[in-house]
Amino acid sequence: AQSVTQPDIHITVSEGASLELRCNYSYGATPYLFWYVQSPGQGLQLLLKYFSGDTLVQGIKGFEAEFKRSQSSFNLRKPSVHWSDAAEYFCAVGARGSTLGRLYFGRGTQLTVWP
C-alpha cells in the first residue's frame, strides 16, 4: 500500500530564508505526487503536482518540488520565504492506474516564519 512520510513535524525559518520541506513515499511504481497547503482553520489548496516528464515542477506562490525516483522523495522548496507562507503543508501520493482516485496524505509539516 502507498504511504507518505513527512519527517519534519514543525519547521521554523526566518523571512527571506530558503525553505525545503521533505516528503518520502512508499509505492511500487512511479506515483502521482502532490503538495497542498492549509492555512489555519481552512481547507487545502494545491501548490503543485507531478505526473510525469520533467522532475522539477513549478507551482503557485513561488514553490517548486523535485521528484527523485532513486530516493523516493518529492521535496518542496522555496528560495525566499514570506511571512504569508506560514501554514501547514501536506504531501500526498496517488496510485497510477487506480480508478478509485484516492490520495494518501502525509501527517503534515507546520511552517512558522519569523519576521
Place this chain on the structure above:
Amino acid sequence: DGGITQSPKYLFRKEGQNVTLSCEQNLNHDAMYWYRQDPGQGLRLIYYSQIVNDFQKGDIAEGYSVSREKKESFPLTVTSAQKNPTAFYLCASKRGTSETYEQYFGPGTRLTVT
C-alpha cells in the same frame, strides 16, 4: 463562483447524538471525498464516491455513514457509534475518476462533541 461549500463551519453536539455535515459542490465533479483531520495525524479518508448512488469505505469508516443521491451533494453523518467524533472534517471533489485530476477541498467543518 464554482467551489465546494461545507456548512456549518462550527458544529457542537452532545454525546450520543447523530449529526450530519453538509458538503455541496457546483463544479460538476464526479468524485467526492470525506476526510477527517486531527492534529498531527494528517488527513484520513472516511468515505468516497465516484458516481451518484455509489460510495466506498475509506480507512476509518466505522461510526460514519454517507449518501450520494445527487451529483453535487455528499453529506456525512457522524453517528453515536463513532467513539471520538471531535475533529475537523474536510470534503473534497475531483473532476473524474482519472488519477491525474487534482482534488479540490472545501473550507471544512469543525465538530465538537461533549
